[in-house]
Amino acid sequence: MTSADDLTIRPLTLADLTACLDLAEANDWSREEHRWRLMLASGQGYGIDAPPTDPEGGLLAAVVRTSYAHQLHAVGMMLVARRRQRQGLGQRMMRRVIEDAAGAPLLLTATGQGRGLYERLGFKALGEIITLVGTFTAPPPEPATTAPVLVRPATAADLPEILAYDLPAFGADRTELLTRLPSYAERFLVARDRAGRLVGYGAAWPNVTTTSVGPLVADDLAVARALLTPLALDTPLPARVDVSDLHPELATWLAARGLTGDGRTTLMVHGLAAAPGDPARRFAPFSMAHG
The missing domain is CATH 3.40.630.30 (Gcn5-related N-acetyltransferase (GNAT))
Known part of the structure; x- marks a missing residue:
């Protein structure tokens, strides 16, 4: 051999x-x-x-x-x-x-089978990600007077702001990848506050057995949920959201909306002491393979 x-x-x-x-x-x-x-x-x-x-x-x-x-x-x-x-x-x-x-630095998501290999190569665990899948049930509608943001489809004019918004959240320039979202995703949305400021964006794209939601980047949990509802509702396949253990409230909310699962992977990094960017604003990755 x-x-x-x-x-x-x-x-x-x-x-x-x-x-x-x-x-x-x-x-x-x-x-x-x-x-x-x-x-x-x-x-x-x-x-x-x-x-x-x-x-x-x-x-x-x-x-x-x-x-x-x-x-x-x-x-x-x-x-x-x-x-x-x-x-x-x-x-x-x-x-x-x-x-x-x-x-x-390098970032990856490891299964239990692969984690030992990555640790031997110097990768460090940052936390866990749980994968939730199911038919999303819409939450009760909020009164228009209390809705935190306006969510609408992204346009070409939004892209420069999205790139500028994503950079500090992710910790690196994802222009090459994010500019592919309009043709890659089935749904690509932005959220703006009442002053018109961009406060989040998200996408949903087709996979084999699920519609994957990600990336999802937002100022806070309320904005993330406002984006998630139109991203995950009435998808052609069951919705999938990969949620970091930094966001247990989001996982609980998704479970109440019908998404379940116990599949867990480990986010790992090589060459950094901590996660890059601002993990608190990253509510779902582009995909497990993209970070």
Whole structure:
């Protein structure tokens, strides 16, 4: 058998989309074509091909690094073929990702299975994320006189403000990713206060079995809930929201609205002592793979 050190790591492109989906499916992941397409278009994919002596062929491993103006990098879609797990492929891929980040911090979300690998590579746990899924039930309407904000669809004219609003909240420039939201998301909304000031934005996008809500960035919980209702209500598939343990009140509110789940992952960082930006304003990530 060819050792991990003898296998070449190469860039992945959109031409590798089907191979990535096959690898994901073989690991019991959904064939998330919409997300993989975005990841490969907006990030740097890495892959290891099976050697000619492997009768199954295809990709043996894949991972994607999304760079936010080289200030921060998100790592996602880390996969190793079952027949080659625990043979050093994942560690070798991650070392390459860390090297290519050139000293900039990295952010990722780890499953229980992968957390040990990331800890050995120097990643530190920041907290947990719970995934809630279900058919969202609208809360009782608030009187117009007490509604905290006006929520409406985002327009091209809103985008410069959204980018400026997101930068201190996320802690790095996500222009390259966020400018793709109008074509990627099914719903893209902004919230403004009575003075017209931008106080939050959010999106919802289609996945295989759910409609994922994220990113969701807001001044406070009230604004986040005001955005969530039109984002999660009457979605074509059950709504999914990934909630940090920094926001237990939001998780409780979503549970009361019909979303349930106990799936937990760990937010981890490499090269920082604490979470970047302002985590209190980040109510849902763009996706687990994007941070």
